[in-house]
Amino acid sequence: MPAHVINGKELVSSIREEIRSDAAALTAEGNQPGLVVVIVGEDPASQVYVRNKAKACDDVGIYSEVHRLPEQTTQEELIALIHTFNKNSKINGILVQSPLPKHINEETVVDEIDPAKDVDCFHPVNVGNLMIGKDGMKPCTPHGVIEILKRTGVQIAGKHAVVVGRSNIVGKPMAMLLLREHATVTVVHSRTPNMEEITKQADILVSAVGKANFIKTHHVKPGAVVIDVGINRNAEGKVTGDVDFEEVKEVASTITPVPGVVGPMTITMLLRNTVDAASRAARANVSV
Ligand code: NDP
Numbered sequence: 001m002p003a004h005v006i007n008g009k010e011l012v013s014s015i016r017e018e019i020r021s022d023a024a025a026l027t028a029e030g031n032q033p034g035l036v037v038v039i040v041g042e043d044p045a046s047q048v049y050v051r052n053k054a055k056a057c058d059d060v061g062i063y064s065e066v067h068r069l070p071e072q073t074t075q076e077e078l079i080a081l082i083h084t085f086n087k088n089s090k091i092n093g094i095l096v097q098s099p100l101p102k103h104i105n106e107e108t109v110v111d112e113i114d115p116a117k118d119v120d121c122f123h124p125v126n127v128g129n130l131m132i133g134k135d136g137m138k139p140c141t142p143h144g145v146i147e148i149l150k151r152t153g154v155q156i157a158g159k160h161a162v163v164v165g166r167s168n169i170v171g172k173p174m175a176m177l178l179l180r181e182h183a184t185v186t187v188v189h190s191r192t193p194n195m196e197e198i199t200k201q202a203d204i205l206v207s208a209v210g211k212a213n214f215i216k217t218h219h220v221k222p223g224a225v226v227i228d229v230g231i232n233r234n235a236e237g238k239v240t241g242d243v244d245f246e247e248v249k250e251v252a253s254t255i256t257p258v259p260g261v262v263g264p265m266t267i268t269m270l271l272r273n274t275v276d277a278a279s280r281a282a283r284a285n286v287s288v
Pocket of ligand 1: 231
């Protein structure tokens with residue numbers, strides 16, 4: 001039987017409704033959540049991402065600002081701007097769109113963001129909190145995957161989850177969040193020999209590789225849940241995931257198409273983080 005194909009639109013719209021209601025409650029008490037997105041240079045894909053993020057904020061009632069800086073902006077200038085947002089009480093989330101121009105060190109810049117406003121969850125303090133299971137900022141893409149699993153009724157506890165990829169943005173935090181949900185987690189990467197012997201054991205398979213049609217039926221256990229994080233563009237500009245969807249949907253029990261599920265969920269979790277950051281800031285002000 002072909003897999004259940006997850007409907008991203010329904011999922012995203014119900015979560016955004018919850019976020020909209022939380023944002024409205026904060027706004028009513030004078031604490032409208034606010035997000036600032038900073039983009040340096042003219043990367044066309046980044047321009048689209050930034051526009052989409054601003055639109056998504058608008059949609060749920062989050063105040064947003066987009067700062068477009070020229071390619072030749074220095075690292076010091078960018079950091080000085082971040083410091084102003086750290087102090088700005090209207091701003092609860094600061095997002096620096098990557099990639100940054102080569103003369104700017106992304107890690108150095110991220111280190112300057114107030115961890116309480118680091119809605120991407122890239123700051124070492126937030127990464128550390130994630131590691132020790134402390135509540136707070138959650139990384140958007142992996143958090144989105146957990147929400148997809150939970151809200152489609154996939155049991156995570158006790159299951160074997162295999163994550164393909166070990167990047168700081170997706171693979172590693174994905175493994176951490178799955179562990180938190182009591183899965184048994186294995187991470188495979190480009191140096192893993194005979195990868196399919198491991199992926200074939202997965203009850204839940206999450207692919208974050210960045211290679212089109214990389215996951216084939218011989219990687220997938222019949223009945224597995226397959227989550228495709230990959231975003232790849234073919235020669236015609238068409239977006240595809242890592243998973244050979246047509247082939248794998250015949251074997252998996254549940255599958256996410258690309259585009260349409262993990263991408264929009266990532267933006268949705270950015271909105272969630274911004275509203276949660278605003279809520280924490282409001283509570284902190286009350287208790288002072
Ligand atoms: P990276 O390039 O940073 O990481 C890719 C990972 O895949 C690496 O750990 C690499 O292993 C592993 N890999 C590469 N080749 C193989 C192979 N042959 N076998 C096994 N593992 C392999 O990418 P990201 O993690 O940043 O992103 C992954 C994908 O997810 C991309 O397509 C990206 O566009 C997409 N993405 C989508 C998001 C969304 O919102 N939907 C958000 C973020 C990313 P090694 O470490 O050994 O090199």
